[in-house]
Amino acid sequence: xxxxxIKNELRRIVGEANASFSKEDLLxxxxxxxxxxxxxxxxxxxxxxxxxxGIMKTANAAGFGVIPRGAGxxxxxxxxxxxxxxxxxxxRMKKIIEIDAENLLAVVxxxxxxxxxxxxxxxxxLFYPPDPTSLKFSTIGGNIAECAGGPRAVKYGVTRxxxxxxxxxxxxxxxxxxxxxxxxxxxxxxxxxxxxxSEGTLGIVTKATLKLLxxxxxxxxxxxxxxxxxxxARAVSEIIKARIIPSTLELMDGVSIKCVEEFAxxxxxxxxxxxxxxxVDGAVETTEKEAVIIEGICKDSRAISxxxxxxxNEVKNLWKARRSASAALFRARPHKINEDVVVPRSAVVELIxxxxxxxxxxxxxxxxxxxAGDGNIHVNVMYDRSDPRExxxxxxxxxxxxRLALGLKGTISGEHGIGTAKAKYLGMELGPAAIxxxxxxxxxxxxxxxxxxGKIFLQADMSPASGxxxxxxxxxxx
Amino acid sequence: MEELKHLKDEINKCVKCGTCRxxxxxxxVIGRESASARGKITLIGARFNxxxxxxxxYLKHIKECTMCGACRDTCPNGVDTIGIINAAxxxxxxxQGLPLAANLFLKNILDxxxxxxxxxxxxxxxxxxxxxxxxxxxxxLSRFSLPLVGQGRLIPxxxxxxFLDMPEVKALASDTxxxxxxxxxxPLKAAFYAGCGVNYLMPNVGVKSIEAVRKAxxxxxxPDSQVCCxxxxxxxxxVETARNLALKNIEAFEGYDCDYIVTACATCxxxxxxxxxxxxSGESIRSxxxxxxxxxxxxxVMDITVLLADVLKYRSEGGxxxxxxxxxxxxPCHLNRNLGVRDEPRELLKGNSSLVFKQMRFPCSCCGLxxxxxxxxxxxxxxxTKRKAESVRDSGAEVVATACPGCIVQIRDGLHRYGVDxxxxxxxxxx
Ligand SMILES: Cc1cc2nc3c(=O)[nH]c(=O)nc-3n(C[C@H](O)[C@H](O)[C@H](O)COP(=O)(O)OP(=O)(O)OC[C@H]3O[C@@H](n4cnc5c(N)ncnc54)[C@H](O)[C@@H]3O)c2cc1C
Ligand code: SF4
Ligand code: SF4
Numbered sequence: 001x002x003x004x005x006i007k008n009e010l011r012r013i014v015g016e017a018n019a020s021f022s023k024e025d026l027l028x029x030x031x032x033x034x035x036x037x038x039x040x041x042x043x044x045x046x047x048x049x050x051x052x053x054g055i056m057k058t059a060n061a062a063g064f065g066v067i068p069r070g071a072g073x074x075x076x077x078x079x080x081x082x083x084x085x086x087x088x089x090x091x092r093m094k095k096i097i098e099i100d101a102e103n104l105l106a107v108v109x110x111x112x113x114x115x116x117x118x119x120x121x122x123x124x125x126l127f128y129p130p131d132p133t134s135l136k137f138s139t140i141g142g143n144i145a146e147c148a149g150g151p152r153a154v155k156y157g158v159t160r161x162x163x164x165x166x167x168x169x170x171x172x173x174x175x176x177x178x179x180x181x182x183x184x185x186x187x188x189x190x191x192x193x194x195x196x197x198s199e200g201t202l203g204i205v206t207k208a209t210l211k212l213l214x215x216x217x218x219x220x221x222x223x224x225x226x227x228x229x230x231x232x233a234r235a236v237s238e239i240i241k242a243r244i245i246p247s248t249l250e251l252m253d254g255v256s257i258k259c260v261e262e263f264a265x266x267x268x269x270x271x272x273x274x275x276x277x278x279x280v281d282g283a284v285e286t287t288e289k290e291a292v293i294i295e296g297i298c299k300d301s302r303a304i305s306x307x308x309x310x311x312x313n314e315v316k317n318l319w320k321a322r323r324s325a326s327a328a329l330f331r332a333r334p335h336k337i338n339e340d341v342v343v344p345r346s347a348v349v350e351l352i353x354x355x356x357x358x359x360x361x362x363x364x365x366x367x368x369x370x371x372a373g374d375g376n377i378h379v380n381v382m383y384d385r386s387d388p389r390e391x392x393x394x395x396x397x398x399x400x401x402x403r404l405a406l407g408l409k410g411t412i413s414g415e416h417g418i419g420t421a422k423a424k425y426l427g428m429e430l431g432p433a434a435i436x437x438x439x440x441x442x443x444x445x446x447x448x449x450x451x452x453x454g455k456i457f458l459q460a461d462m463s464p465a466s467g468x469x470x471x472x473x474x475x476x477x478x
Numbered sequence: 479m480e481e482l483k484h485l486k487d488e489i490n491k492c493v494k495c496g497t498c499r500x501x502x503x504x505x506x507v508i509g510r511e512s513a514s515a516r517g518k519i520t521l522i523g524a525r526f527n528x529x530x531x532x533x534x535x536y537l538k539h540i541k542e543c544t545m546c547g548a549c550r551d552t553c554p555n556g557v558d559t560i561g562i563i564n565a566a567x568x569x570x571x572x573x574q575g576l577p578l579a580a581n582l583f584l585k586n587i588l589d590x591x592x593x594x595x596x597x598x599x600x601x602x603x604x605x606x607x608x609x610x611x612x613x614x615x616x617x618x619l620s621r622f623s624l625p626l627v628g629q630g631r632l633i634p635x636x637x638x639x640x641f642l643d644m645p646e647v648k649a650l651a652s653d654t655x656x657x658x659x660x661x662x663x664x665p666l667k668a669a670f671y672a673g674c675g676v677n678y679l680m681p682n683v684g685v686k687s688i689e690a691v692r693k694a695x696x697x698x699x700x701p702d703s704q705v706c707c708x709x710x711x712x713x714x715x716x717v718e719t720a721r722n723l724a725l726k727n728i729e730a731f732e733g734y735d736c737d738y739i740v741t742a743c744a745t746c747x748x749x750x751x752x753x754x755x756x757x758x759s760g761e762s763i764r765s766x767x768x769x770x771x772x773x774x775x776x777x778x779v780m781d782i783t784v785l786l787a788d789v790l791k792y793r794s795e796g797g798x799x800x801x802x803x804x805x806x807x808x809x810p811c812h813l814n815r816n817l818g819v820r821d822e823p824r825e826l827l828k829g830n831s832s833l834v835f836k837q838m839r840f841p842c843s844c845c846g847l848x849x850x851x852x853x854x855x856x857x858x859x860x861x862x863t864k865r866k867a868e869s870v871r872d873s874g875a876e877v878v879a880t881a882c883p884g885c886i887v888q889i890r891d892g893l894h895r896y897g898v899d900x901x902x903x904x905x906x907x908x909x
Contacts, residue, residue, distance in 0.1 A: 024535040027520050028511040035494045045510070072511065073496040091509050115500070136500035263554050324554030327495040331556070 002041050002086075006062055010044055010086070013054040018045040018092070029087040032072040032079045033134075034421055040067065040081035047092045049167060049175045049206040055088060056204075056450070057173040065453040066171075068200040070111065070142030073134045075338060076419030078146065078199045082454040088204065090141050096120055097207070104212045105164060105181060110141025110205045127215040129156035132415070133323045141205050147197030149415040151248040151279075151322075154373030156213075158415065160196045167207035168195055171446035181209055194441075199417045200452045202445045216281035219247065220291050221309040223318060224298040229253040229274030229368065233349040235301035236276065236372045240345050242297060244290050248279035249373025250322055253352075255382075256369040259328040264321035272304070276372070277322055325369045326378065333365055333382035337398050339422075342376040343410035354404040355379055362397045364390065376414035402428055418456045426457065482526070485565050489523040491557045492516065498549035498559065503844040504542045504851070507861045512539045515549035515559040522566040532570055540566050542858065545713050545849035546811040548842075567715030631856065632891040634679045641672050641681035642702065650688075651702035667697045668785060669736035669778075671727070673746035674706050675883025683883065686906040687742045687782050694790035703730040708757075709749040714850045717757065724754045728775045738789070739775065742782045742906055744810035744882035745848070748817060751779040781813060783881050783905055787822035794830040794909050805908065806838040806875035808866065808889060810882035814842050823881050823905045830909060838873035840865065847888035863892030871898045878902045 002010075002021065011019045020026075021042045029043045041064070046052050059066045065085030072079050081087055093109035096117060100106065101124055108117060114128075114135040121128050131150035132138055138148070144166070149158035165179025168191075179185065179192035195203055226232040232251050239246065252260070254273045261268040268275065276298070280290045295306045309315045329336055343351045352368055355377075359366040370378035381397050383390035402412045402425055412429050413422060426435060439457055443449075498515040499505055511517040521539055524530040540563060549559040641647055650670075668691050676684045688698045708723030727750070731739055741747045758772045786792035805827055813819040828835045846852065846862030866889060870878050878889055878900050890902045 022533075022535055023530060024512060024521055024533065024539060025510075027524055027530070028517040031494050031520070033493075033495050071496055071499060072494075073499075089510075091511075094509075113500075134496070137496050260554075263556060324497075327493055327497060327554035330491070330493050 002064070006058065006064070007042065009058050010042065010055065013058070014044045014046055014051050018047070019043070020045075029069065029072070029089065030081065032069075032074040032077060034075060034077045034080070034419075036077050036080050036082075036420070038080050038082045039084065040087040041084050043087045043089060045089045045092045049169050052088065052169040052204050052206060053173045053175055055086070056169060056171060059086065059450045060172060060448050063448065063450070065450055067452050068141070068145070068204050070139030070145070071113070071134075071137050073138045074142060074146060074419065075340070075416035076146075076199075076413070076421040078417055078419040078452070078455060079142075080420065082420055085453070090139065090204075093141075093206065094139075099124060099126070099212075101126060103181070104214075106210050106212055108140055108208055108210065110139060110144070110208065112140045114138055114140055114143055121212055122215055125215050127213040128162065128210060129213065130159045130162055133326065136323075140208060140210070144196050144205050144208055145198065145200045146415065146417045149371065149374070149376065151250050151277075151371055151373070153371060153376070154249050155245045155247045155281075160193065162211045163192055163196050163208060164211050165209040166192055166195055166205055168203035168205055170203050171448075171451035175206070176203075179209065197417070199419060199455055201442060201455055202451070204451070216247070217283050218287055219279055219281040220287045221248075221315045221318060222278045222291060222294065222306060223268075223309065224276045224278060224295075224303045224306045225269050225272045226274040226276070226298075226301070226303050227272070228302075230349055230352055231302045232274035232276050233352045233372060235298050235303065236348055237346050238297045238301060239278075239294055240373070242293060244280070244293060246278050246290070246294070246373060247281040248277060250277040250370065251275070251348075251372035251377070252277075252322070252325060252369040253367060255332060255365060255367040256325050256329065256380075259331045259367075260321045260325050262331055263324050263328045264317065266317040266321035268321060269304075277318055322369075326380075329367055329380050329382060332367070333384055335383050335385045335394075337381045337383075337394055338416075339379045339381070339398055339401055339412070340370065340376060340414045340416045341379060341401060341405035341410055341412055342374070342414035343405055343408040345373070345375045347408040347410070348372050348375055348377065350408055351375075351377055351405065351410070354408075355401060358397050358400045358404070362393045362400070364393055364397055366397065371414075374414075375410065399425070420455060423456060423458050481565070485562060486523075486526060488558050488562055489519055489526065491555055492519045492523075492553075492559075493555055494520075495554065497552055497554055501548040501552045503544055503546060503548070503846065503862045503865075504858060506865070507858055508542060513542045515543075515553075515557075515563075518543065518566075519557070519559065519562055522562055525566065525569075532573060537570060540570065541850060541854050543849050544811070544844050544846060544851050544859075544862065546844035547815040548811070548844065551815050564713065564715070567713070568717050569715075571715035571717070631860070632894045634887045634890070636678055637681045639681065641677040641684040642700070642704075644681060644685075647684070647688075647700050648702065650698060650700040652699075666695070666738075666790070667699065667736045668738045668740040669731055669734045670698055670700045671704055671707075671731075671739055671741040671746060671750065671779075672700070673741055673743040673883070675743050675746075675887070676741075679887070680883050680904065683742050683904045683906060686904070686909070687740070690782070690786055690792060690906055690909055691740070691790065694786060694792045696785075696790055699734055699736060701730045701734055705730070707743075707746045707749040709745050709753065710850065712749070712753060712757070713848070720753070721757045724749075724757045728754070728758075728771060731775060732771070736778065738780045738785055739778045740780055740782050740785050742881065742904060743884070744781065744813040744817075744880075745884055747779060747781045748812035751776050752816060781817065781819055781822070781881065783813075783823040783826055784819055786906075786909075787825045792826060792829070792909070794826070802832055802834050803876045804836050804874055805833045805877045805879050806836050806870065806873045807841060807905075808838070808845065808878055808880040808885055809842040810880055810885045811842075811844050811848065813881055819881075823879065826905055827879055827908060833877075833908065836873050836875055838869040838875065838878075840869050843869075845885045845888040846892070847884045852888065859888070860892060860895060863888055864896055867892045867896040867898045870900050871896075875900055877908065879905050879908055881905050 025043050030039045031037045067081045067087050069079040090111040094111035095109045097107040129152045131152050132148040143159045147160045261270045280287045298306045365382040367380040381394045383394040505514040705726045708720035712720035846859045852859040
């Protein structure tokens with residue numbers, strides 16, 4: 001709870017209308033897409049780096065937490081005020097400041113919705129590739145903070161690869177600029193890369209300089225249907241082996257297909273075991289040629305059918321279907337734990353087979369879909385919280401999945417981040433010395449621990465009063 | 479009780495993915511979570527769990543919704559968002575004692591110094607015509623916002639002679655003789671439902687509708703005891719009024735031996751076809767006889783564009799082929815999302831050789847009128863229309879066609895406000 005004087009100070013900084021302490025607003029800023037709820041003590045809607053600087057200084061002086069929030073679509077609880085405090089909404093900072101076609105770059109505020117930005121640049125024949133499935137409603141700021149990736153990552157990389165420079169308000173209130181507006185730049189440490197993916201714990205992004213590409217001449221969309229999801233996964237490896245890099249190589253297993261089709265009615269074969277949504281882009285001749293090769297590979301991998309989408313609407317429907325996968329799964333079971341492990345591309349088949357084995361052993365429904373082309377599979381452990389057996393088995397299955405991914409030389413999160421959801425698993429992947437270094441970095445940026453407290457690191461390891469303590473050796477702590 | 483449980487289940491179905499933020503017109507303008515479906519559902523959930531009182535802020539937020547249905551359409555989890563929001567509005571009306579709708583009325587209109595004597599006169603007149611005993615709400619006022627003057631708003635002028643008062647329309651009220659005489663020659667008979675928009679503001683749309691049906695070989699009757707469809711009351715949470723009006727309308731049409739009940743208003747079509755069923759299926763009034771009557775009525779309801787394009791296979795003779803005009807089409811939410819009518823109006827327009835059809839961007843985005851928003855929050859409402867005005871401008875269209883008097887009023891106001899030079903017409907006026 002804030003005292004009246006803090007409330008007044010916050011009102012003074014952002015203006016009366018842009019600070020709220022009403023129960024209605026607090027409720028609306030108490031969750032993200034993980035559906036975990038924790039009430040903040042206040043919400044502010046900032047509009048300039050100077051305001052945010054003032055807020056951070058107040059937070060340091062008074063000792064309250066500040067939680068940056070874009071659209072609240074995060075998948076690891078990053079913008080949930082787990083310890084209360086002040087939610088700092090960036091929804092008002094949604095200007096596209098410039099699009100520089102000559103130098104292939106754009107400067108935007110963090111609250112810009114990714115898709116809207118893409119519409120603007122594409123209208124000018126330019127291209128901003130990062131396309132998290134949530135692109136129509138998540139923000140550039142959130143994408144940067146989580147280093148979001150999407151289907152196109154297989155060919156174009158992730159958000160990190162397009163951030164040239166940032167304006168950042170540090171947890172202590174200073175405003176800094178990182179990076180460059182040039183193609184090259186090596187002056188000092190690469191703070192840009194450090195901030196990207198830092199989940200709103202090292203600074204608040206208030207402006208981003210983003211790299212653009214020329215818009216590919218054409219995109220061809222195909223749908224390949226397989227009797228078994230493992231056949232689909234095998235086709236993924238074969239396509240990459242054939243030295244073709246599609247711009248999209250998305251996979252869905254049988255459970256996902258069924259749930260999605262129920263919603264999107266895109267004409268997916270509801271009884272198929274697996275499918276691939278494939279896109280190739282570039283010059284017309286190349287895409288035609290590649291499409292033919294891909295079709296052959298899919299057929300060799302036992303595809304039942306391979307079809308090219310001919311109409312714009314068909315493509316739109318296929319993407320709507322793919323984008324709804326995550327949420328549509330709730331049609332199968334009321335709760336889920338959604339993990340986004342990544343394995344080397346050649347190991348996707350083993351990952352899928354391993355997950356099937358875990359599902360069987362734990363007697364749970366586990367649905368897989370995702371960015372197979374870059375080895376990033378969303379593993380959704382479905383369960384019903386009110387069923388004691390399932391409630392116990394689900395988190396165990398998740399740990400098994402992590403072990404499986406790490407065993408295949410993978411990582412436990414490709415794009416969703418750690419947030420609160422995965423904090424306890426950090427030690428499974430990172431050694432104690434690495435965690436310790438990270439906590440010390442956090443401490444340098446944020447000595448009082450006011451920016452997005454309770455995220456990434458377990459609270460037991462990281463308390464603002466005592467400063468960073470080295471992580472214990474045990475791999476998993478509950 | 480059953481309804482409440484259903485509602486709670488529906489609320490719990492929302493997994494907070496945020497997809498609905500991408501499409502909500504009120505969220506687009508307001509930019510805060512509380513304006514999105516996800517935020518509203520959160521608030522309504524808290525209200526139903528008694529964590530939240532009916533505060534002014536709560537009421538404000540549940541009113542920030544045009545009921546366009548875009549969120550329900552886009553929700554991958556199939557949450558009945560507008561069902562939830564509407565139930566919350568109805569609940570607020572019930573719990574508050576003073577009806578929400580009436581409350582709005584007092585606050586926004588009767589208590590307003592902006593009233594023009596003209597508007598007052600109109601209001602009085604309407605009450606005499608249509609709202610003899612509904613007492614609370616006035617559909618015309620709430621949907622077409624007549625008395626809210628000022629703020630640079632374009633007010634639709636009242637028709638000199640209301641549609642239902644026109645002698646040639648009155649003459650179509652009697653049915654029996656016609657049935658006997660014409661049954662063989664004119665196998666298809668449509669009973670025309672005018673609705674407030676056509677009746678008071680755009681009689682020409684009614685006249686043109688009748689002309690078109692006749693030209694395509696159909697016969698038309700216009701039952702004279704029809705009343706407001708009640709949708710404005712329904713959307714503002716006043717279910718009782720809506721139910722009374724629904725019953726009256728069903729009675730008004732029951733005496734007629736018609737194949738179709740046809741309207742030229744998207745909202746009325748949706749109300750008559752779908753909402754009536756819901757209104758008259760509640761536990762208190764459910765009876766087999768009633769269900770049969772409602773079903774008989776609802777199954778005959780059809781939008782004029784569907785009747786013309788699909789049933790009557792209307793062929794335009796076209797006007798002046800040398801002076802082609804560019805026309806675009808705005809999809810009314812109630813036709814597009816609720817009834818799936820998208821192609822028929824476009825077909826009719828494309829069939830006219832003096833028009834060149836051009837699709838605008840975001841043809842399905844809400845015009846901003848609905849859900850009581852234009853009455854309770856005009857600023858928000860007209861701000862939503864901005865995007866529509868921009869789409870129209872970018873399309874280069876000279877005429878915007880649509881199939882709903884409500885949308886016509888709103889888009890005209892928006893084009894005027896944002897300085898876009900295009901006419902707005904009902905599809906039937908462009909055949
Ligand atoms: C249906 C669905 C599909 C998804 N698909 C993908 C996918 O394909 N790929 C993917 O990578 N992710 C995906 N996500 C996860 C999520 O959408 C992304 O992480 C997205 O980048 C979050 O953006 P946001 O604006 O919602 O941020 P929020 O959820 O509001 O915040 C996320 C984190 O960023 C921080 N943050 C936000 N803005 C700033 C800022 N300006 N400065 C500093 N920190 C900030 C917050 O504190 C928080 O820690 C998906 C989510 C959903 C619901
Ligand atoms: S899209 Fe549906 S499930 Fe997702 S937040 Fe909106 S209402 Fe809830
Ligand atoms: S019905 Fe339309 S205005 Fe209302 S919440 Fe849904 S999208 Fe928004």
